[in-house]
Amino acid sequence: MSASYPPALPRHIVEATVRRAFEEDLGQAGDITSQATIAPGATAVARINAREGGVVCGLDCAKMAFSLIGPGLEVQAYVSDGTTIEAGTDVLEVRGNARMLLAAERTALNFMTHLSGISTLTSRFVAETEGTDAHICCTRKTTPGLRALEKYAVKCGGGHNHRFGLDDAILIKDNHIAVAGGVAAAIAAARAFAGHLVAIEVEVDTLEQLEEALAAGADAVLLDNMDEPTLTRAVAITAGRAKLEASGNVTLERIAAIARTGIDYISTSRITMAATPLDLGLDIAIS
Incomplete structure (x- = not known):
């Protein structure tokens, strides 16, 4: 069995994203509430705690927020991204200057609740x-500017990533098929254009289009909005000649039935666009 390594986020992406969040939240004057009510040298200890159970994600963003806000804050994570926790679990502790701690609080929590x-x-x-x-995959339907983070969160939840952008597959x-003049014509043009490492997938609406895509040598075929009996027939027709992906109207109630058809991948935008933030809070533990 090959090793399975945990997902990782490049530091430069985390830092750049957190800096943009600070520019939005702190503006030009900083946290004037904390400046008005807390002495410059006051210190505090605070903990991020789970108020409901779920899968933790976004710790790197939270730690980056507490690091970038200023020197001297000490951060200790009690769990790692991808950990399933119960309500009441302490996730992270931060101690140091109270003004800095509170100025970074919302940015840290926004990333963690959203990604978790x-x-x-x-x-x-x-x-x-x-x-x-079957593998669950995300799509390109992500929050602008947060795609890398949201796709990382999908992996922390046990899912897989589809393409990251228009440039990697x-x-x-x-609509491409309509303009190109048909499935076969579009695949032939793509094959002539693509390098040998670029995969070619085509979306089809019917089993007839599937046959055409297979004959044209598509590496993968996306079966759009097909019901379970049709998906089962598509798997039999393909017989391993290409990877098959089901997409469209993928719900929690339907996902098991789709998976049982023998499909290779199931892609859905729901996991990125319809996820409810996990309820996490930061409370001062010692002041």
């Missing part, structure tokens, strides 16, 4: 596919 929500919902989708070979969709 995505990881938690993803884990629920993944659990529904247990016993099958070719996905021929219905």
Whole structure:
């Protein structure tokens, strides 16, 4: 069995994203509430605590926020990203200058609650596919500017990443097919253009289009908005000649049935766009 390593976020992405969040939240004057009410040298200890159970994600963003806000804050994480926790679990502790701690609080929590929500919902989708070979994948439907973080959160929840952008794989969709003149013509043009490391996937709406895509040599085929009997027939027709991805109207209630058709991948925007933030809070423990 090959090693399975945990997902990782590049530091430069985390730092740049947190800096943008600070520019938005702190403006030009900083946290004037803390400046008005707390002595410059006051110190505090605070903990981020889970008020509901879920899968933790975003610790690197929280730690970066407490690091960038100023010198002297000490941060200790009690869990790691991807950990399933129960309500009441302490996730992270931070101690040091109270003004800096409170100025970074909301930015740290915003990242953690949002990303943990995505990881938690993803884990629920993944659990529904247990016993099958189907992989749950995210899509390009992500919050602008947060795609790398949200796709990382999907992986922390046990899911897989689809392409990150328009530049890392070719996905021929219905509008491309309409302009290119058909499935076969679009695939042939893509094959002539693409380098040998670029995968070519095509979206189809019917089993007839699937046959055409297979004959044209597509590496993967996205089966759009097909019901379970049609997906089962698509798997039989393909017989391993290409990877098959199901997409469209993928819900928690339906995901298990889709997975049992024998499909390779199931992609859904729900895990990134419909995830409810996980309820995490920061409270002063000692002052």
